[in-house]
Every structure is written in C-alpha cells, then in structure tokens.
Amino acid sequence: MKQVTLTATTAFGLEAVVGRELAQLGYPEQQKADGRVNFHADLSAIPRCNLHLRVANRLLLKIGEFPAPDFDAYFDGIRDLPWEEWIPADARFPVTGSSQKSQLHSVPACQGMAKKAIAQRLERVYDRTLPETGILCPVHFDLRHDTCSLYLNTSGDGLHKRGYREQAGEAPLRETLAAALLQLSVWNRERPLIDPFCGSGTIAIEAALIARNRASGLLRGFASEKWPAIPAELWLQHRSEAIAGINHGDCEPILASDIDPRVLRTARDNAKRAGVDDIIHFQQQDVASLSTKRKYGCLVTNPPYGQRLNDVQQAQELWTTLARVTQDWSTWSQFILVGSREFERFYGRKATRRRKLYNGTLECTYYQFLGDKPPAMDRTEPRPVS
Incomplete structure (x- = not known):
C-alpha cells in the first residue's frame, strides 16, 4: 500500500495529547513541532485517523517541501509537484495557507500564485482546461523560514465538527x-x-x-472520502471497524x-x-x-x-x-x-x-x-x- 507523510494539526499546547492518540492508533514514530505532529504511514491511516482522532484539528497529506526564498522558486516548486496523483481533472482545489518568518509574507498573494502553479501543472498533464466542478481537494501551504510545505487537507472541515452540534451556547467550547x-x-x-x-x-x-x-468522526464525512486515490473500501472497512468497536x-x-x-x-x-x-x-x-x-x-x-x-x-x-x-x-x-x-x-x-x-x-x-x-x-x- 502507498506510503505517505501525514501531519495532524492541533492547537498549541496539545501536541503531546495528539501524539498519544496517534500512538494508540498505531503510529508511535512521530516528529512534533508547534501546533503539529508529523508521521509516516500507509493510506489506511487517512480514514483511521480522521475517524478516531479526538483532539487534532485536521489531518494533512504532505505533497512536498522546497526552499522558497522568492516568488520564482515558490511558483516553480509548486508546479513541479505531482498534483495529478491526487487531484482529478475536474476537482475543486481551493488554496489556504500561512506564512511565518519568510520573505513571502503576503498570504493572499501566495494563495493566488499557488493556485496558478497547480492549475498550470494539471492543465498540462490532463491537456484540458479545469472546470473545477467535481470533488473537493483542499490545498494548504505552510511557509516557515523561507521553506514551503504543501499539503492536501484530507479532513475538509475541521475535526471539531463532529456532526452532533447544530446549536451551541453563547461561548461554545470546541x-x-x-x-x-x-x-x-x-x-x-x-x-x-x-x-x-x-x-x-x-x-x-x-x-x-x-x-x-x-469514534468521534462517525457522524460526518471527510473531503478525502471521495478521492479516487484512496480506495473506497478502505473507508468502508474503517467505518465498519469503528462501529463494531463501540462499547455498549x-x-x-x-x-x-x-x-x-x-x-x-x-x-x-x-x-x-x-x-x-x-x-x-x-x-x-x-x-x-x-x-x-x-x-x-x-x-x-x-x-x-x-x-x-x-x-x-x-x-x-x-x-x-x-x-x-x-x-x-x-x-x-x-x-x-x-x-x-x-x-x-x-x-x-x-x-x-x-x-x-x-x-x-x-x-x-x-x-x-x-x-x-x-x-x-x-x-x-x-x-x-x-
């Protein structure tokens, strides 16, 4: 099964808690940084972690990382990544991101350039214009110290959205x-x-x-649940296992x-x-x-x-x-x-x-x-x- 690099994002101060959750799910080898826990796994980790992680904010799939001291390096680095392995020809791929202590500090400008670079790559590979009418494949970039990391957001909406809370109090706790x-x-x-x-x-x-x-994610869906690159039977398997594991x-x-x-x-x-x-x-x-x-x-x-x-x-x-x-x-x-x-x-x-x-x-x-x-x-x- 395909091996991938994943990042569980979290609120500051909760990295150790998410790390313990990941270890309990079978992923003890981790690298922790502020607000994130990185680990390597196979594709089955995407449904397993999205369904079971209770404290993480989102699960990101790493596509690549490269130096980005200027816009030329940033654009070329994004364009050269194998986006076609994950994003179908008709998919929607909105771009979000953040920048910390980098020369490229304008997030809106970086968003627009990332979108253009990915589109250029996909149009060349698929030999067609991109209608963006299909499934959702959210892209996220993270610029830190002039290094750019590119991800696909496998969760879609934040994992705090369990699916049970239609209403909240005046000051809801996530x-x-x-x-x-x-x-x-x-x-x-x-x-x-x-x-x-x-x-x-x-x-x-x-x-x-x-x-x-x-499992905290049983009542909701996830963006990557519809991605062709992740076999649908993996999602069915892990949902079935989660239901079978409920303790009554x-x-x-x-x-x-x-x-x-x-x-x-x-x-x-x-x-x-x-x-x-x-x-x-x-x-x-x-x-x-x-x-x-x-x-x-x-x-x-x-x-x-x-x-x-x-x-x-x-x-x-x-x-x-x-x-x-x-x-x-x-x-x-x-x-x-x-x-x-x-x-x-x-x-x-x-x-x-x-x-x-x-x-x-x-x-x-x-x-x-x-x-x-x-x-x-x-x-x-x-x-x-x-």
Missing part, C-alpha cells in the same frame, strides 16, 4: 478542546464525571463518546448541569444526535446546589470567566461558590479551564499543576487539582499528559 481537557485529566469510564457548567454539553458528550469508545457496556455516571434551561435543551438535543443521551444525566441546577455522595470522581468544567467587568465579577462569585460546595470532596480530582490567572485566589487553593491552553484565540489556564487516589487504583489509570 469539541477538540473538550476532548483534550478529558484526556489531560485522570478521568476514565470507571470514574464518575461532573460538569456543573455544562452549557451545550460538549464536555459531557465527549466524555460519553470516550466511555462508549465511539455500563460506565460510571456522567452528570451535566447548568442553571439555564435553554442551553440544557440544546445539550440534550446534541447528546441525542451523538447517540449518547442514554448515559448522560442532564439536570437544571445552580452550582450552589451541587452535591454528590460518590467518591473518586472527576469534575471537569469550563466555567464562565467573563470579558466585561460585571461579567468578571459574577464569574468570580461563581468560582468562589464552586470552591465552597466542593471543599469537602477530598477524593475528587478537579480540572477547570478558565481564562483568568487570578482563579486560584478566588478558588482559595493552589492547583496541583497548571497548563496553558487556548480556547480559540483566548489564552486560558487549565487548573488541575488532584484528589485522593482510589484505594485499589488500577495501574492502567490515566495520568495527565506531561
């Missing part, structure tokens, strides 16, 4: 980040989970998908609450579309009423942190309330993502560890408060990724 928060915690399906600020339910739903071993057994409770009944309705609808509404208990509840008799669970949440002064003050009051109602939960571990460096002051305790993450473009801190370990903790229990 599905990929929610999955990362869970994987950076000590939670597993053998421990209860609580999200007291669940909003549209993303953390709880992602937890339920993990508990069920349900019992797991510890997943509890999601919010004070707003409107977002709870949205959360329930999202969970139903995701196929996990039967294992999430949604409840309308003020955080001041939060309680549990269970032990050794995990609280994973993204509470309000506000941008305007009044919102900030209200958020700080919520943090203080959460600290008060959980102060005796010594067996529980708490993992809280907040866009404030003052959180610990209002929470009244110091985190076991902190991690800088990004919710979109907003820099946040993931505060991790580790509770007591279960008396007979399984040696395989996950620990936070370092």
Whole structure:
C-alpha cells in the first residue's frame, strides 16, 4: 500500500495529547513541532485517523517541501509537484495557507500564485482546461523560514465538527478542546464525571463518546472520502471497524448541569444526535446546589470567566461558590479551564499543576487539582499528559 507523510494539526499546547492518540492508533514514530505532529504511514491511516482522532484539528497529506526564498522558486516548486496523483481533472482545489518568518509574507498573494502553479501543472498533464466542478481537494501551504510545505487537507472541515452540534451556547467550547481537557485529566469510564457548567454539553458528550469508545468522526464525512486515490473500501472497512468497536457496556455516571434551561435543551438535543443521551444525566441546577455522595470522581468544567467587568465579577462569585460546595470532596480530582490567572485566589487553593491552553484565540489556564487516589487504583489509570 502507498506510503505517505501525514501531519495532524492541533492547537498549541496539545501536541503531546495528539501524539498519544496517534500512538494508540498505531503510529508511535512521530516528529512534533508547534501546533503539529508529523508521521509516516500507509493510506489506511487517512480514514483511521480522521475517524478516531479526538483532539487534532485536521489531518494533512504532505505533497512536498522546497526552499522558497522568492516568488520564482515558490511558483516553480509548486508546479513541479505531482498534483495529478491526487487531484482529478475536474476537482475543486481551493488554496489556504500561512506564512511565518519568510520573505513571502503576503498570504493572499501566495494563495493566488499557488493556485496558478497547480492549475498550470494539471492543465498540462490532463491537456484540458479545469472546470473545477467535481470533488473537493483542499490545498494548504505552510511557509516557515523561507521553506514551503504543501499539503492536501484530507479532513475538509475541521475535526471539531463532529456532526452532533447544530446549536451551541453563547461561548461554545470546541469539541477538540473538550476532548483534550478529558484526556489531560485522570478521568476514565470507571470514574464518575461532573460538569456543573455544562452549557451545550460538549464536555459531557465527549466524555460519553470516550466511555462508549465511539469514534468521534462517525457522524460526518471527510473531503478525502471521495478521492479516487484512496480506495473506497478502505473507508468502508474503517467505518465498519469503528462501529463494531463501540462499547455498549455500563460506565460510571456522567452528570451535566447548568442553571439555564435553554442551553440544557440544546445539550440534550446534541447528546441525542451523538447517540449518547442514554448515559448522560442532564439536570437544571445552580452550582450552589451541587452535591454528590460518590467518591473518586472527576469534575471537569469550563466555567464562565467573563470579558466585561460585571461579567468578571459574577464569574468570580461563581468560582468562589464552586470552591465552597466542593471543599469537602477530598477524593475528587478537579480540572477547570478558565481564562483568568487570578482563579486560584478566588478558588482559595493552589492547583496541583497548571497548563496553558487556548480556547480559540483566548489564552486560558487549565487548573488541575488532584484528589485522593482510589484505594485499589488500577495501574492502567490515566495520568495527565506531561
């Protein structure tokens, strides 16, 4: 089977999490850089990774790399790559890209030139004009330090678009980040989970998908699913294997609450579309009423942190309330993502560890408060990724 070079892109700070996911999928040999994890594999990795990666943003197929100190080198380098191996004569191939610390810093200019270079190559190979009415083959260039890397985007839409969320709350947490928060915690399906600020339910739903071993991409399609260069039977095989791997057994409770009944309705609808509404208990509840008799669970949440002064003050009051109602939960571990460096002051305790993450473009801190370990903790229990 054809060997390829692939790149799983990710938010800054989550490279190790994506690396661990790839290793679990059978790709332990990796090269990590800021916002990306590179690896070599055969074609089967394209359906497998698109279906199963929970934290990566997209999966890119590398077409080539070359020095690009000026527009002539850039144009010639792109034109000389074997695009016809992947892009059919009638395919649509929009171009996106980025430039960092390179002489060619105008992304729009580079987009236009890349499009022209690829078209020139394909028109010569196919001996025809390009109608661009067929399947989608998105092209992406990455200019760094005057070196250009060219890719095809095998995912199409970002992998955070799972297919279950038609509506979101006012400040939605991306599905990929929610999955990362869970994987950076000590939670597993053998421990209860609580999200007291669940909003549209993303953390709880992602937890339920993990508990069920349900592939995150089962409800959606991918750009490369229609590419002739990737046998359709590969996609059918990996979709069938993903469905067969779903675990319908019992797991510890997943509890999601919010004070707003409107977002709870949205959360329930999202969970139903995701196929996990039967294992999430949604409840309308003020955080001041939060309680549990269970032990050794995990609280994973993204509470309000506000941008305007009044919102900030209200958020700080919520943090203080959460600290008060959980102060005796010594067996529980708490993992809280907040866009404030003052959180610990209002929470009244110091985190076991902190991690800088990004919710979109907003820099946040993931505060991790580790509770007591279960008396007979399984040696395989996950620990936070370092």
